[in-house]
Amino acid sequence: MIELRDLAYVRLGASNLEDAQSFATRSLGLQVGEQAKQALYLRSDDRAHTLCYFEGDPRDQTVAFEVDDADKLDAAGAALDALGHAVHAGTPDECALRKVKAFIAFKDPTGNQIELVVRPERSGKRYFATRDAGITGFSHVGLFTTDPVRDELFWTQVCNARVSDRIGDIALMRVNAIHHTVALAPGRGPGVHHINHQVESNDDVLRSYYHLSGQRVPIVFGPGRHPTSGARFLYFQGPDGMVFEYSVGVDEIEDEETHRPRQFGFEPSSLCMWGAKSARPR
Numbered sequence: 103m104i105e106l107r108d109l110a111y112v113r114l115g116a117s118n119l120e121d122a123q124s125f126a127t128r129s130l131g132l133q134v135g136e137q138a139k140q141a142l143y144l145r146s147d148d149r150a151h152t153l154c155y156f157e158g159d160p161r162d163q164t165v166a167f168e169v170d171d172a173d174k175l176d177a178a179g180a181a182l183d184a185l186g187h188a189v190h191a192g193t194p195d196e197c198a199l200r201k202v203k204a205f206i207a208f209k210d211p212t213g214n215q216i217e218l219v220v221r222p223e224r225s226g227k228r229y230f231a232t233r234d235a236g237i238t239g240f241s242h243v244g245l246f247t248t249d250p251v252r253d254e255l256f257w258t259q260v261c262n263a264r265v266s267d268r269i270g271d272i273a274l275m276r277v278n279a280i281h282h283t284v285a286l287a288p289g290r291g292p293g294v295h296h297i298n299h300q301v302e303s304n305d306d307v308l309r310s311y312y313h314l315s316g317q318r319v320p321i322v323f324g325p326g327r328h329p330t331s332g333a334r335f336l337y338f339q340g341p342d343g344m345v346f347e348y349s350v351g352v353d354e355i356e357d358e359e360t361h362r363p364r365q366f367g368f369e370p371s372s373l374c375m376w377g378a379k380s381a382r383p384r
């Protein structure tokens with residue numbers, strides 16, 4: 103069993119790094135941790151980075167999870183290899199680019215690029231962004247799946263994810279007490295469906311709604327409230343069409359042993375209990 107402890111970072115190819123920087127700092131509210139030649143490292147919490155934009159194909163998207171230590175990383179590599187996944191061990195240069203001690207890269211059954219990392223770098227400086235979005239941290243990602251049943255088995259049997267709730271065939275899965283860290287959304291191919299940051303309060307969600315609207319950032323869903331996690335949310339579109347979400351008040355699963363996933367119907371009221379409708383093209 104591969105024990106995922108937390109998300110580490112997302113790496114996104116950017117068709118225009120300047121646009122990505124402008125969005126991340128002026129709209130999303132991240133802090134530039136480091137500006138390299140062809141890459142931009144962005145902070146949302148006490149880590150050195152949780153999002154990296156690099157000059158490249160926007161379809162080149164990777165999600166990374168932290169595992170405990172080098173032994174667990176080796177065991178994960180062996181387990182994935184035995185299941186027929188091509189596993190690449192990060193070279194020293196690639197580790198330096200990711201600010202981690204070691205990592206492996208592989209694809210999930212849909213073809214999503216996943217990395218497992220050990221010892222992601224932290225910073226002694228606290229996260230402080232020039233745009234005050236109220237971000238308290240990087241919290242979850244949605245991944246597309248071309249086969250929800252198969253992929254749920256991969257994340258829950260090969261890895262340690264547990265399903266907290268389902269909306270139609272969308273599985274919301276946790277790797278710790280937080281309601282979900284990975285969501286699997288049915289789609290036509292691999293890719294990141296959305297990237298979530300938690301914010302401090304309801305006020306932050308609504309302030310961002312007006313702030314982003316004023317900047318002509320496309321709002322794709324919300325403000326609203328998810329009946330599943332209980333979180334108040336706002337989804338909006340960033341560079342190259344990537345969807346970002348702010349949310350506040352996501353539930354924690356209190357009893358790991360007794361929690362049973364709830365099944366919600368695939369209908370608008372399962373995604374927003376206030377009646378917001380998604381404007382996201384399907």
Ligand SMILES: O=C(O)c1cccc(O)c1O
Pocket residue numbers: 244269274285296298328329330331332333347349352373
């Ligand atoms: O928070 C949730 O419950 C949730 C539900 C559906 C889709 C999402 O992105 C969510 O974050």
Ligand SMILES: [Fe+2]
Pocket residue numbers: 242244285296298347
């Ligand atoms: Fe979400």
